[in-house]
Amino acid sequence: MQKTRKRKNTGRVTLQDVAKYAGVGSMTVSRALRTPELVSDKLREKINEAVEELGYIPNSAAGILASGQSRTIAVLIPSLRDNASSVFLQALQEVLNKNNYQVVIGSHDYQHKKESEVLLTLLQSSPAALVIFGAMNSESALGTLNNLPIPVINVTGDPAHRFTLNIKNNLGEAVSFLTHYLLQKGHQRIGYIGAQMDSKMQGQQLSGWNNTLLKNNLSAEQSITTPYVATMDFGRQAISEMLTRQPELEAVICSHEMIALGVMFECQRRLIKIPKMLAVVCVEGSENCDHIHPSLTSVRIDYSKMARETAKKLLKWLGDTEESFANIQDEIVFPYKFEARQSG
Secondary structure, three states: OOOOOOOOOOOOOOHHHHHHHHOOOHHHHHHHHHOHHHOOHHHHHHHHHHHHHHOOOOOHHHHHHHHOOOOEEEEEEOOOOOHHHHHHHHHHHHHHHHOOOEEEEEEOOOOHHHHHHHHHHHHOOOOOEEEEEOOOOOHHHHHHHOOOOOOEEEEOOOOOOOOOEEEEOOHHHHHHHHHHHHHHOOOOOEEEEEOOOOOHHHHHHHHHHHHHHHHOOOOOOOEEEOOOOOOHHHHHHHHHHHHHHOOOOOEEEEOOHHHHHHHHHHHHHOOOOOOOOOEEEEEEEOHHHHOOOOOOEEEEOOHHHHHHHHHHHHHHHHHOOOOOHHHOOEEEEOOOEEEOOOOO
16 A cells, blocks of 8 residues: 655755655755756655755745845835736736746835835845835834945936936826816816825825915815825715815816726716816826727826836846946836816
8 A cells, every 4th residue: 555645844944854754865855946947856756856855945035145146136115005016917927927037026005114124024035136116204214224235226206315226207287287178178266186185195185186286376275185095985975075075176187097987977876067067187097098988088107017117127137247226326217198088
């Protein structure tokens, strides 16, 4: 009767455990795993069987120390629920994976107190580079970035900090443009609904709306914001409150597509015709804006293209072993694209 082997499942299986099981030395196991072509087929088969039976997982950190090279890219994002973050992350991961780099993801979910904690956890993986999506609000987290011996790329974040590469988009200018657009349409009572307002970058949106109205001698009182992630439910609740405060509201700018959808659904429920009775426009729009009724006027930012440019720069730097990251400080500005549709 054939004996059934059971995989060891208590504690972490070590290289020494594999060597003992296979009846060989630890150096032989290490050589078989790192450079299998230097080990005979028979011996390699024996070691692979031991690895499979014991469930051994190689210690990547030890391999990094031994070779001096890492194939890991650490990516810090504000939230996995945020559309911009997920679009950027997916495109970045696709390019890096094709070039044999693995992405390690950390998210603080817009909790500034967790930024440093999540960042330090990511850096413990000894990454070859660090990509930060969005602004960092914690001074302690920013302090951690000083003197890192790896390239650090910040996307749509705070350009005031010295990064290897800053990839920027001016959301404040985009909202100012939308406000001017609505003013030219004849609207004067224009509100603003924004999410994630603890972020420095989202704060630029509010300033863009506020400053543009004030320069035109108009009131900038109708704004409702939240520090949390943008949702349709927040948009629905916010427009309800705003219309209660100012029933004669003529237009509203939303910081995110999800908020604008919530606003439009609530308007449909109240039989408020868009844009005849209320114009609705948004920032952070996507192709989804074209497929709803009425189609949604929006400002769009190509986060997939940002990710591809980020990956391109990273691969160039990491491929040049003589590159000194300490002396690099590059900047790329991505323009926004305005899409006029039926809602505004």
